[in-house]
Amino acid sequence: MTPLLATVTRKEARIALFGAAALAVAATLPLFDTGFYLSLALNVAMYVVLCTAWTLFSGPTHYISLASAAFFGIGTYSVALGIDTLPFPLLVAVGFVASAALAGLVGIATLRLSGVYFVIFTLGLAELVRQVVTWAQTNFTHGVGLYVFTDFTETHIYWMLLALAAIVYVTGWLVNRSRLGFALRIIGNDETVARHVGIDTARAKVLLFMISGGFIGIVGACLAPRFAYVEPPSAFNPMISFQVVIMALLGGTGRLWAPLLGVIPFTILFDQVSAYFPNHTSLVIGIAFMAVVYLLPRGVIGFVDDMRRLKKRFRIVLVEDEGALGKERAS
């Protein structure tokens, strides 16, 4: 990936510095608490990576993918199947490759589908993979689940996810300033123009879907030790797919870090809801989804942008008024 500009702008350097500092501060959390707050922060970190990876593809292309659970589950199973024989880092790499490969296949088969057809296909795919894994386990192995015993504690998993978040942000930034990123912005604007200026639109979309799916697979792989006992309903949980979409849309998909604005409030809300209304979580998720779509169609970031623009316009009006007053005074 050749950068569009070889240099890093001041603003980018500032954001990078701020981001690194924020990550460093977040990484100290296990020193203060290894119970409730670490668990909550781990969920936040997990969804930050999932939503940012999801937005890498769905942000510029506007294709809503509900296949996150499939990629996540494949990552989890890569670790669960091989934990007794292979080293953990290698299994994470296997998880990445396997889910990226699945994303590639799905991409080639479906990216010609548009809108609602793509959404339904990805939802069906996640379910299909889950059923296939269940079928394979009941027919070829002794049980439906797999034990994952490691020395990893929640602290280790949390640190892994923070490192992964950093990698995803850097990747997203590199993609944005590469030819591929430029191509996807053009595709998001007008696919006909994109084709006629020489962009292989199918290839660009499949490539990015693979990067996005691969990262989601890594998250699943990192989370496997936390499950301890892995079975299809938990690894391929469709709730993961839905929550990723809701959180990413709540934050907004226009900018790389925007999903963060949705993940933090939603994870905390969801934690509270499942603590106080354990039997009604689906209901609350449904209401939250409708609220996001109706009240914040462009997410928190869109709302912030609108407010800024209003403020700017208001200021221009004020300046013009003062200018007019000044002229009157002069004359």
Add this chain to the structure above:
Amino acid sequence: MSATPSLAPILSIDGARKAFGGLVAVNDVSFDVREGELVGLIGPNGSGKTTMLNLISGALRPTSGTISLAGARISGRPAHAIARQGVARTFQLVRILPSMTALENVMAGAVFGHARTWGDDARHVAVALLDRVGLAGRGDAMTGAMTYIDHKRLELARALASNPRLLLLDEWLAGLNPSELKLGIELIRELRADGRTIIMVEHVMDAIRSLCDRCVVMSSGVKIADGDVADVLTRPEVVSAYLGDDDA
């Protein structure tokens, strides 16, 4: 540099046909375009001119027939591959990338098309072309704040940015007011003087008369005339295609 069309055809269309179910929009049309030529493609509404351009640019695949660019077959290939071979176009209904700046709109052509530049090179190409089409210093402007003719200029700059071997203009002069039209015609004249090979679909007859070396006339999907502009426009079959048989 004045245009001296060489003999080798840069574009050869041989029996191109496009049928939409029972409707034959382009019916076995053949013609060649030589390097450096400016060919007008004219005809009444619905005669298949835009469909013909779509077949050349790859927006549509011909039902039968072959189209070759500099000897290499391009018909049946996807639009992005044809663009990389060196065909660039503008659209009948202007297509601008709304969330991008004017400069980025032009760079889109420079980065992915026939020229395939990147980084500062692409930027320099885009700045020079904005200057060329009369948008000097407007690179940072958001396209939403621009006028219709500026959109047209921007689209032309984007097409030129790939340094195409063949430029297709689909009613690029349509919808301009008289003074804009004069500017537009002048701009195309300059491109021709640079030696660009151009096919323009156009309804503005003054532009066809003053710009084109040659024109191809289509009616109901069929090519009915091909030749020198002044000669072709007086032929009875061309006059009757435009005005109807009774008036001819």
